[in-house]
Each structure stands twice: as C-alpha cells, then as structure tokens.
Amino acid sequence: NEDIITLAIETSCDETSCAVLRNGREVLSNIISSQIEIHQKFGGVVPEVASRKHIENINIIIQQALEKAGVTFKDVDLVGVTQGPGLVGALLVGISSAKAIAYALNRPLVGVNHIEGHVCANYIEFKDLEPPFTCLIVSGGHTYLVQVEGYTKYELVGRTRDDAAGEAFDKVARALGLPYPGGPIIDKLAKEGNNLAIDFPRVFLEPNSYDFSFSGLKTAVLNYLNQAKQKGEKIIVEDVAASFQQAVIEVLVEKSIKLAKERKSHKIVMAGGVAANEGLRNLMKNRGKEEGIEIYYPSRVLCTDNAAMIGSAAYFNYINGNISNFHLNVEPNLEL
Ligand code: KG4
Ligand code: ZN
Helix, strand or coil: CCCCEEEHHHHHHHCEEEEEECCEEEEEEEEEEEHHHHHHHHCCCCCHHHHHHHHHHHHHHHHHHHHHHCCCCCCCCCCEEEEECCCCHHHHHHHHHHHHHHHCCCCCCEEEEEHHHHHHHHHHHCCCCCCCEEEECCCCEEEEEEEEEECCCCEEEECCEEEEEEHHHHHHHHCCCCCCCCCHHHHHHCCCCCCCCCHHHHHCCCCCCCCCHHHHHHHHHHHHHHHHHCCCCCHHHCCCCCCCCHHHHHHHHHHHHHHHHHHCEEEEEEEEEHHCCHHEEEEEEEEHHCCCEEECCHHHHHHHHCCCHHHHHHCCCHHHCCEEEECCCCCCCCCC
C-alpha cells in the first residue's frame, strides 16, 4: 500500500498537458498549455500545427508539472500517456516522450484511452465516487452513453451515429460567425436568449435506442439561418443559441435518465468538454432531483482536456494489471 506517483501526459488534440498525481485521485500538479489562439485563425484545429506546437512545448510542460508538484523524475513510479483517440501526429509527441521517460527511469508505462480519462476526471473531483454508475461522455469528438461497471470496465450502451455533441456546438457556432471552440460561447449566449424561440428538432431515434444523432439538428439550424437571411428577417443570435442548446441537452438528459432508471442506477456522471455546459448541468440536476438520481460532473478544467484525468485512468489501469510495453503505439481511432 505504498503511494504511487504518476506522471501523465496528454497531447491528443490542441492542449499540451502534463500532470503529477498521488494514486488515482490526488492531483499534485496539472499544467495545461492551450493552443486555441493559434488554431482560432483557421476556425478549427490544424493537425500539423498542433503536432509542431506539442513538440515545442512538451519538455517545458513536463518540467513545470514536476516542479509544481515538488517532485523530480526520480520520484515517479508510473508513466501514463494518452494513446488515442486523437490526432496521430499530436498523440505521437506524447507517446514518444512518455516512452523515453519510462525507459530512462525503468518505470512501468500505461497507454490510456482518452475517453476513459474523461470519465476518471470524476474520481479526482469526487473522492468517494465509485462504480457502478451511468455515464454520459460528451466531448468534441465523442458522445457515449455507458454503464460503468468497474474502474476499467465499461458497457457501451449508446453513441452518436454522426456528429459528436461538442462538434454540433462548434459547427453551429461557426455558422453564427462565432470563433472556435463554439461550445463555451453558445453556452454564454444561450443564457441571454429564449430557448423556446425556435422549435428545433429533438432527435430521439428509435424508441429503444440509446444512440444519438446531431447532424439533422445542425442542418435545421443552418436552414433556419439561411431562410431568415433570404427573407431579410433579423437573426437573434442569443435565441438561436438558446434554442439549439436546448434541443441538444434535452435529448442528452432524457436518454441518460432513461438508462439510469432502466439499470436502477442512482448516479449519473457526466464527462468531457460539453459537461462544462451550464444549461446541461442545470437540466440534468433538475431532472435528477425529480427522479431521485444523484448527478456528478467535474469542475470546468477537469471537463476539458487535461493530463490529470489521464493520470487517474493510468493509475486505475495499472492497479488492475493493464500495463503497456514499449511497442505501445498511437491509436487515432480508439473506441471506449
Ligand atoms: O473534451 P474536450 O476538451 O476535447 C475532446 O476530447 O473533444 O471537448 C471539447 C469540446 C468542444 O467541442 C467544445 O466546444 C466543447 O467541448 N465545450 C462546450 C463547453 N465547453 C467546451 N460545449 C458546450 N458548452 C460548454 N460550456
Ligand atoms: Zn477530450
């Protein structure tokens, strides 16, 4: 029962991040260097630019994480790194660094599924949270409804058939002429708008399905904007944001509640960038209260990409015997 100090690295998209954890839940440092400003010029993440920036930053970020945690390389017991999903060149930077460190220190290496990392952010936030629970994972690249059976055991119940929830936010924001990433801006605008102003479709798919589909909603928003422009009608951006957001979150919340009830689960846990959404948090909390289900979601920094969540996932995989070797390679299309 010795403490395990984990050094974790996350470079799957546009954040270069390194964290140091004591065991699975205690964060000693979590340094996040965002490239958002660089990519904003292009309206989205440019993979080649992301890889180059990761290379420039990674050693500095690792050094900062060690310093902030008050440890040195010698104190590190375990190295965790995001293996996928994500951008291949970006992931390679993290994996190469992690391998070099683990090899030089002669310490175990654990390749982490980024999506599992998002779930584990909740173990950091809630020190007593334990599986089983129902989990809604909503990020820029993924939308999953899962039943979490154990720390490394997931039953995938539903997923998006087209766009991810965050992707829908980003695409609608782009159509409204708002900068990347659109989710946080739509969230803010929605608070000032009327969510009943425009009746956008709620796509529930087949009655028994836990899958999602957001591309039809995105198209409905684009059609609304085009028609309003043609007719010379004034577009109230706040109302579009609020009505669009409401259509997304009602479906996310009702499917999560339905699964929790079906599985007699008393906990719904949210994870991923979109779990930072104020509207989603509030609706889920209110519905949870009505149904007697407790709702969990991490603080904002732990919702979006960070290495602390990767460190937590690395720890739980390590103690469950999931250890990688030096053949570890990037898995850009890894699923949960
Ligand atoms: O988890 P994340 O940082 O990266 C991925 O693994 O994809 O999620 C980023 C996504 C983006 O699509 C961003 O627009 C969305 O999360 N997002 C939000 C909010 N904050 C971030 N969406 C809605 N409301 C927010 N407050
Ligand atoms: Zn993510």
